[in-house]
Amino acid sequence: MSRQQAIVVGGGVHGASVFYHLLSLGLERVLLVERKSLACAATGRSTGIIRHHYSHEVTVRVARYSSRVFSRFPETMGRDIGYVNNGLVFLAPARRRAPCGGAWSSSAASAWTRASSTPRA
Numbered sequence: 136m137s138r139q140q141a142i143v144v145g146g147g148v149h150g151a152s153v154f155y156h157l158l159s160l161g162l163e164r165v166l167l168v169e170r171k172s173l174a175c176a177a178t179g180r181s182t183g184i185i186r187h188h189y190s191h192e193v194t195v196r197v198a199r200y201s202s203r204v205f206s207r208f209p210e211t212m213g214r215d216i217g218y219v220n221n222g223l224v225f226l227a228p229a230r231r232r233a234p235c236g237g238a239w240s241s242s243a244a245s246a247w248t249r250a251s252s253t254p255r256a
């Protein structure tokens with residue numbers, strides 16, 4: 136283990152992505168450590184919805200980058216994962232519409248604007 140250039144802890148989507156990108160950057164001795172099995176936690180339970188509207192800029196950047204990765208998955212990874220870009224609609228009962236359309240939307244819009252105003256991650 137002491138000869139590894141990097142050790143990634145956790146075999147969820149983030150750990151797997153970091154592992155892949157470190158190898159893509161040219162590192163050769165990267166170890167992925169997982170205490171149970173790959174995608175055994177939140178990743179394995181995900182609904183698979185990919186949305187870009189989050190209230191934190193970094194999350195928006197990760198989501199937008201991920202969309203590009205998923206849309207090119209067959210060419211880059213050699214496997215069709217059935218990715219469909221068909222949009223997303225949030226529904227809320229009328230009594231909850233105000234907070235949802237107010238604070239949440241404006242913070243998500245701000246994060247989106249910040250993520251869009253600087254070069255791609």
Ligand SMILES: Cc1cc2nc3c(=O)[nH]c(=O)nc-3n(C[C@H](O)[C@H](O)[C@H](O)COP(=O)(O)OP(=O)(O)OC[C@H]3O[C@@H](n4cnc5c(N)ncnc54)[C@H](O)[C@@H]3O)c2cc1C
Nearest residue numbers: 145146147148149150169170176177178180181182183184
């Ligand atoms: C029911 C559900 C539905 C979801 N739906 C969506 C969705 O539609 N769209 C979306 O974008 N997100 C969704 N999410 C959120 C998304 O799944 C998570 O944000 C994402 O999977 C987190 O990935 P991760 O790699 O950070 O963590 P995890 O997938 O939790 O992976 C962490 C891994 O680290 C391992 N680990 C922890 N500690 C150690 C240690 N000390 N040593 C070794 N290994 C360790 C764990 O065993 C685990 O495998 C959903 C989450 C849930 C629970």
